[in-house]
Amino acid sequence: MIIVISISTAFVAALFGIALGSPVARSVSAIKCPITIDGRVPTNFTLPMFDTTASPFSPQYSKGQNLTWSQIIKLPDVNVSKFDIPGDKAIEVTINDQSIFLPGGGKQQLGFRRAGLLMGNGSDATNVGVKTFHWSVQQDSSMKMNLTHEYMNVWHERNDYNGNQFSFNTGIMLAQDKPTDTNVSTTGLDKNLWKILNNKNDVIWTTYIVWDNWQNFAVTVDYVNNTLQIWYSVGSGPLQAVTEPLANDNSGGGQFQIGIAKKPTETITVVYDGYQESNLHEGQIYGGIFIEDSIGGCIST
């Protein structure tokens, strides 16, 4: 019966000249698990929409006090990342001298230059069960990071703002963020490495920045068993597990933030003081941002 149906489908396709080959297969999404919160940006999405509630991200946080997201985000002319196929596109998050965040009820964070797209509200479904946080990143050769500084570009920040369940950093790590494990000293970490840190700021995995292609990352956060597992690929390659599930304290709830937080040099508090050069123009190109339900081991690769 099944054979008969498939022959007749192929026959009808042939009759009407419908292509059943690879062009069709290439336009199918690689996402296989239910999406809990979607940060993919549709091809027809316009910049002013990032300032409205139509945005997949908070229109309000966390950005320079006097900047709007439509000023901060660019739509770069690059190939789409693997999880943006077939209907979504890349965005670029930028920082400049005005990227100084003023938190509600706080004071200006003069140490940082910061623009972070915020997803979820800290007490949503991405904070229970088992969830995989996906992002892809590409470098803009005309708006490169200065790796003399430490950057935190993607993180899952605890609701009490006193730490992260995980973060994705690069550059020269500040002594204040010194990993507490004995295997990787601050000075032993090449500034050109992406570093994934656990909730204790220990570096649990690294890979070099690729300057001319997409790098695809995912972190599976198991809130039931308190573990993290990291997945990685380059270009259109399938994600591979690059760590085992590693013990991590995933408690405290939190929000996923994607962008750039450039830390100062010569700093004491990191947040409020230190050195940042003037005339900054830096960006990170992102794509394939989504959080999926990985209960039962489902992972889109």
Ligand SMILES: *[C@@H]1O[C@H](CO)[C@@H](O)[C@H](O)[C@H]1NC(C)=O
């Ligand atoms: C983008 O395309 C989708 C699907 O065709 C449509 O529903 C949506 O309204 C469009 N959005 C804009 C801003 O044009």
Ligand SMILES: *[C@@H]1O[C@H](CO)[C@@H](O)[C@H](O)[C@H]1NC(C)=O
């Ligand atoms: C897109 O990919 C094609 C094929 O790999 C490549 O020739 C082209 O330069 C890429 N375009 C951009 C803007 O990256």
Ligand SMILES: *[C@@H]1O[C@H](CO)[C@@H](O)[C@H](O)[C@H]1NC(C)=O
């Ligand atoms: C934003 O504008 C206000 C009013 O002009 C000014 O006081 C404040 O310093 C500006 N903030 C930044 C980060 O430039």
Ligand SMILES: *[C@@H]1O[C@H](CO)[C@@H](O)[C@H](O)[C@H]1NC(C)=O
């Ligand atoms: C957070 O978002 C979830 C899902 O949209 C909603 O059910 C919940 O009430 C929200 N919580 C708060 C504190 O806004």
Ligand SMILES: *[C@@H]1O[C@H](CO)[C@@H](O)[C@H](O)[C@H]1NC(C)=O
């Ligand atoms: C990188 O940052 C350091 C410290 O802020 C600064 O001294 C240096 O001039 C910067 N390098 C470039 C190439 O911008």
Ligand SMILES: *[C@@H]1O[C@H](CO)[C@@H](O)[C@H](O)[C@H]1NC(C)=O
């Ligand atoms: C440090 O290295 C040892 C030996 O390779 C390993 O058993 C241990 O798990 C590592 N510790 C951390 C925190 O990565």
Ligand SMILES: *[C@@H]1O[C@H](CO)[C@@H](O)[C@H](O)[C@H]1NC(C)=O
């Ligand atoms: C937690 O770990 C137990 C024991 O390894 C396993 O049977 C169970 O499936 C895990 N549950 C989740 C939600 O990961």
